[in-house]
Amino acid sequence: MQPINIYTFVHDTVLQKNDRHLKYLFFDIFTPQLSKMTGRSVNVVFLRNIPDITNFDYLSFSDNRLDIEPVIEALSTAIKAVFAAYMAEHRRAGKPADLYLILIDGLLMPSLGVEGLAIPEANIAIATTLGRTVVAHEIGHCLGATHEDVALYREPERNDPSHCATFMATGREEGACSIFSFSSENYANIKQHLKKAP
Numbered sequence: 001m002q003p004i005n006i007y008t009f010v011h012d013t014v015l016q017k018n019d020r021h022l023k024y025l026f027f028d029i030f031t032p033q034l035s036k037m038t039g040r041s042v043n044v045v046f047l048r049n050i051p052d053i054t055n056f057d058y059l060s061f062s063d064n065r066l067d068i069e070p071v072i073e074a075l076s077t078a079i080k081a082v083f084a085a086y087m088a089e090h091r092r093a094g095k096p097a098d099l100y101l102i103l104i105d106g107l108l109m110p111s112l113g114v115e116g117l118a119i120p121e122a123n124i125a126i127a128t129t130l131g132r133t134v135v136a137h138e139i140g141h142c143l144g145a146t147h148e149d150v151a152l153y154r155e156p157e158r159n160d161p162s163h164c165a166t167f168m169a170t171g172r173e174e175g176a177c178s179i180f181s182f183s184s185e186n187y188a189n190i191k192q193h194l195k196k197a198p
């Protein structure tokens, strides 16, 4: 089976210059389990100083804007264009299990409070280092995971009376615990999604 490759373009805004630390903080929390659950190797490749990508001016898209849809549309179009140019320049073909991630510090859209964005049809995501789970969440979107399956998850083994938030949770009850995992429902979605990358 094809490996899952996460090409991580570290934006110039990211203060942490040590790739091992980035891997430990934001990838090791989900890639070993993703590998185990899908039976595929998961590779994280860090790239820095890539013109037009690691200096991509995402902040200009949301300047003083309060309506999210047009910002997402303009931003998605622009990001797809810079990656298309990168792929053409490097003569790379898109593969179903190759994901392209831009890692940023701070908010993607400060006026709207947005931490990340996924463009699943292009296998592209942007995620902030502000929270530990944003990278996993956006990569999850690119692999077919959804908010609905399952935002809040009851872990039988712990017999926890309250539901726990998994990576794809968008809202959580006050005091809900966190599980650093995709839900079993989302693992089923991910496996189904990866059938296109045999």
Ligand SMILES: [Zn+2]
Pocket (backbone or CB within 6 Å): 137, 141, 147, 170
């Ligand atoms: Zn989401």
